Amino acid sequence: MAQPHAVVIGGGIGGLTAARALLDGGWAVTVCERSPSLEPVGAGLAVAPNALRALDVLGLGDAVRERSSLHGGGIRRWDGRWLMRLDAERIRAWFGDPVVLLRRATLVELLAAGLPGGTVRTGSAVTGVDPGSRTAPAHVLTASGELAADLVVAADGINSLTRRTLFPEAADPVYAGFATWRFIVPADLPIVPAESWGHGSVVGLMPLADGSVYVYASVPGAPGAQAPDERAELLRRFAHWHAPIPQLLTAAESGDVLRNDVWYLDAPPRAYHRGRVALLGDAAHAMPPNLGQGGCQAMEDAVTLAHTVSGTDRADVPAALARYTAARRPRASAVVRRSARAGALLCCGCRGVAAARNLALAAMGPLGPLLLRRSIAGIFDWSPPGEGRR
Template identity: 50%
Template structure:
């Protein structure tokens, strides 16, 4: 490779993680090529949460304040029963006071647009698949095959999602994905109905409501369901499950078009990966650590991955430092999110009753119960910054 090639990176996948790492690497002087097999990058999805840990990461390449400007959470909210009674209360103000920053929930497409703007100087090859054919080593570059032929790079970032082809090629002995037995529904709706942010847990599953900027609301739900199960009309399925729950859940579901409801099963890795890199190729986001949505940290952890990788890639330990920094933290969050899902989606009525009683007692005894559960997740700072 020529001297300029030694700082060339190829990013496979222009989802949120791929866009974030392209922006972070470019800011540090790398020449980056971004490849996305979809002809329309950034399309799809509904809403997502960006917690203070991810906002701090976004600050490192100048996108944090743009996301903060879309914050819409305010007032009281919390965890409720299907009849509307609160089990645990919290508030956006309490989150802001504890973490010196806010929680922002926004449309996935909006965040993708913000990240694309941050990486606007990086050429995006949409509709172009890229495949790792050589992982490289300390002396040889990695090699990626695209529609125009083979390309070499000092660094290849595989941000190719939960079904990552790069992960399967790098670790062919790994058992891959396994079903959790849970499914999710999501939609964003424009509605003037007042919404208190929070979740409701009951026998049918869980429903979350979050106000977005303007008059839009993000609605999500989860339940126990066989993998691959689908309803002819997912809106009708939501009404069947949650139509008797407290307002405004039924009203919001009734108002959405059936075609706007997204349904996805939740999968996780059957076992942790041995590393997040091999040779000069690294895995990022869902390619490295797919996780359930129950802590709202999927996108946050991909963004953390991006800024940590950009920070350590040229250090003495290089990609070993990336695996060492990211694998323990993300593995812990995967486990914690799974435990939260198992708690929210308990099947046995007696266990649900005991859970609700324990949550209610804890919530009354300590108003910051919900916030304390997030401290070790959200109190994270990028490696370029010191905690305040």
């Protein structure tokens, strides 16, 4: 019997994880990436315990764990006063793993390194998808020709052409009410990992294993605003915040600061599949970044999808994808809702709401970390299919 063939649309974290997982399951894989290279857009990435267990399926979990650099931290006010301290080792004790912060490019390199030559076709934009049926293959149309596939994995992002093609009635992304900035900068001084909260504004400082710092910031506002110099805009907003935030902003190169309005899929499509096509990652469940789960959920999708279609006859792929939808849609939709609620609370510009939020967190005292554990347990304790729950 000929080897089954999968086409993956998109060479980001989710698409490459799916490609690796399917290859390990005996599939031939072609990845179509519209950009001229696999160099990712973005700066840092949080890999939580649930995603580390997904990477374990590919044999990459330990390579990511080696890059863990978080040893303490918590949440602070904009003036530096602590609202809650959290020892990173508690996360490891609770869930068996830490949260690892690393460069997005590092994870892309790790995933791509295990792909055979010729698997990834860069500069290959997809212009159309036919989902096929139980008896007919799917087809993916690109500028260089048409590809037939037993399975198509659509990891083509929040503005997914595939999602709009398969589910034209699905709701469009909605604006989350805030924008984010991200960059990585070398650090000449020790950095305590922390997220600092102001009146609707947030700044995160996360040291990386190579001695640099991943910096992110969020502010509420209308979509579409752009500054001539985004680094100068960050200094205008945050120069009066506690050290070392102003120093790190000053050290950044203007061209390295990425600014994005945050959009997400408030209402999921009615299924994550149609015919032989499966939606994955942001194409299925784009979410605000406030829980750090966007890439993590894409990695969960990828190993679940590969497990679901493993050993499946060609004719049974559509039925296997129905099981994929049943496994992933309820969970990912719940994480989207929780991420949206967290974003609305953190980036609310009302001073009264921000003050009440900070007072409540500070008043928790030693109970704060325990309540945090309860709030994230349903996310971090996921295990890949076939391995049981933790």
